[in-house]
Amino acid sequence: MTTDTATDERTRVDGARRRAGAREWIALVVLMLPVLLVSVDNTVLNFALPAISEALRPSGVQLLWTIDVYPLVLAGLLVPMGSLGDRYGRRRLLLMGAIGFAIVSAGAAFAPSAELLIAARALLGVFGAMLMPSTLSLLRSIFIDREQRRLAIAVWASGFAGGSALGPLVGGILLEHFWWGSVFLLAVPVLLPLVVLLPLLVPESRDPAPGRVDPVSIVLSLTTTLPIVYAIKSVASHGFGIDTAVGIVIGVASGIAFVRRQRRSATPMLDMALFERGTFSGAVGVNLLSVTAYVGGLLFVSQHLQLVLGMSPLEAGLVLVPGLVVMIASGLVIVPIAKRVRPSIVIPVGLSVSAIAYAVVAMSGGRLSALELALIFVGLGLGIGAAETVSNELIIATAPADKAGAASAVSETAYELGAVLGTTVLGTILTASYRANVVLPESLSAAQRAAAGETLGGAVSVAEQVPGDVGETLLDSARVAFDSGVETAAGIGAALIIGAMVVARFALRNAR
Template sequence: MTNSAARPAGRREWIAFTVLLLPLLLVSMDVSVLYFAIPAITRELDPSATQQLWIFDSYAFALAGLLITMGSLGDRIGRRKLLLMGATAFGAASVCAAYATSAEMLIAARVLLGIGGATLMPSTLALVRNLFQDDGQRGRAIAIWSAAMAGGIALGSVMSGVLLNHFWWGSVFLVNVPAMLLLLALVPVLVPEFKDPAPGRFDVLGVPLSAAAVLPVVYGLKEIAAEGLEPLHATSVAVGLAFGYVFVRRQRTRDDAMIGRALFRGRGFGAGIALNTVAAFAMMGSAYFTTQYLQSVLGMGTLEAALWSLAPSFLVGVAAPVSAALARKTDRARVIAGGFALAAAGFALIGLVGSDSLWLLLTGAGLLACGIVTVMSLVSDMALGAAPAEKAGSAASLLETGQEFGGALGMAVLGSLGTAVYRSDLAGAEPAARETLGGAVATAGQLGGPAGQQLLALAREAFVHGMQYAAWGGAALLLAAALLAAALLRGPGATAVPPAGEPAGQGPALAA
């Protein structure tokens, strides 16, 4: 039900929200912006294989490792202040990345970009929680926020390709700078400051503990997805889980904890975090296959594949506001369960894809994206609304950390399932061809003639077979999540959200 006592947001709040979408789009685009730029970077900077890997991954690792810290810091020093600090760091790091003269300099700049992104992401979502006190308006805003995040990831690779057709590789980073300057100019005017009026001491030891809990798990899961279940990767996950246990124990026993116990008093908060993680699992697990299918099975160029991958995003733009409207008129738990069911149907369609089924793939991906964005927007709103307003930054950081875990786990589990089927189908092939579809494409090119064509056809069929198994596994998981959502969110008050608080130390919500 809508909180009728809350003051509805006006034009100024909605303009402020539009400004806050800028950092969200840029941070999400930076996940995929290097897809086209890496060949040019390789020619210019000559990175080693390990350095090339870190050029990609350093950004994501820095982002994931510092989300919890930055969310808690924003609650203490002010979310607007942290946002401005993050925008400054993000803009400066973008310039450093654009004009990097060595692989080491680019990796360092990508780490700084990740640190800046870790301040921007929870700050924007927490500010949305504070700007929109009316439940219905906040639901619409978070629906738009979720759609923009999903669209930004898809748009990053396309924008990269367009820029590189006209400019040098550094242009993919310089595009961040004007947006950050605009943010620095408008946020102090439009966005009020919000922070915890009584934050207590900052848990300094919690910073390395939280990073030690998150980074080994994310690293291990990413490596499992890429190379299979090796002892080193399993050990990395185990080490992260052990630090996670220590971190959670510390948070439960300290009054100045980074993640206070008050966050979990709201019935919908823990359920929202869990369901959001499952949604991210499905989103990234499906992307692992669809991007390879477009390029290596259908033989599309990178830019063409990126443009086709944008098609499901148009449906997402409709799904997010429709789901928010449905949640205002009916039981939110049913809409969330329905979102999971719709995403499961999308996975089921992908499970029917053959080696030449572009439109079936896009339809399945579109349904899956609509269902996932429906779930993510509603459970994010539910979790943020259930958290105390003064802890909105910590709540937002937990949501986004859960997304990082879910995405890495989705790629690892579904990717490993598909890879196992692929390797089984190509048991008698060359070792390089058995490892990955990309390896099979390279081997087929070296063989040439009928032998190469036959190997390529077999490899594509094997990849599609593995994708089908992974898709049906994803569909089963999402159907289970639909039942789980219906069970967890059943009953009065499960998905209710209390009114958002006033800015700390202020009276009206827009006191600058």
């Protein structure tokens, strides 16, 4: 019997629960720092894209990779890092990740080219993967009482989801006064208190009977996610080709090999038996689908506000504040409701509001005012904020205590993979539609045509370099071309949320 399991058993035998005190709740505040930072980092670049486009002149594919490589590497390494935390200490891994993340963030702020910025973002994904599994799994060991743990996870999930919406606001404030690299320097003052306070407030936690490190499984986890996302991106770049097919084949084959290896191993990096629990698998599915829809929506909303409606980064960020507040509030309000209403009911009801919000965007064809977009973002945040709290709590509650790190990693892998897919799938649709529909003035140079034909941000930059009437013609065409893809993207977003509703209704029907 493990130490954590023995503790739970003693509390049941004694008929009393171990209640968390002030120290544990202060520890929760400290653990929220990396949660907010990593989730802010997922979306803060959405609002810095115009400035990055102008400063570094990336191609459309490079621009997508700048956003996607961070959550992609993060998603690929979360399970290995969660397993390493179980073996060597979750607090230790969290400290290592915090120090590395702060150092690389400072370097990314001064990247002189798109290639180096992409490389820095990839390295941030490595250290970010050390941060995230540790935070949620440490909550499992700090909050023994399930009622308190449910509230703590609600705060954690609200911070994670809310941080994604907070990213544009933080980015807007920084970009209003500083250069684009300032969004990376944010990590240094946020993580410094964590490094100081974590050893004082949070006890070390690990699996008392860890298995060996499996480098082959780590490689397989990466070769499962990276080639598939590359294949999706290659379709956006030049259509379906041999590289796309190769990427899909490698990803699927690696995924099958990874699952088989875990099933044969006496001490697997990821216990596949967890997925045989309907509640666990269903909650992971809800996480994946709802976050894909949410991050994809945030991608085109943030660009529409700045590049179509002409708002500054700060103004655009302020438009999303009501949605941020509602998302955090819904994640907390759902806690007492979830104690009395089954997840198979409360999650679909909440997500139905988000589905309606997406349907409105699809029917409008993307031609929406700032006020309308603010209300739509409120609808997205209301349902998804509630769903994330309930699903994350179910994932942790249904996993054995000694596998908290691995279970937490699965939860966050679903979130990060959802962030990747949201940006990749919906971003690919927007990029492809833009390229197919934009009409470029004949007077543009070859370099200007290449930049304006790649992205809306590139068109805005080129429009500032050409005579006024040519620039206006280019902007009008570029904005119409961008909005032409929003209708399709929003329809897919609504379908993803409906899919999450169906998964919750049937996979979680036995969960309480």
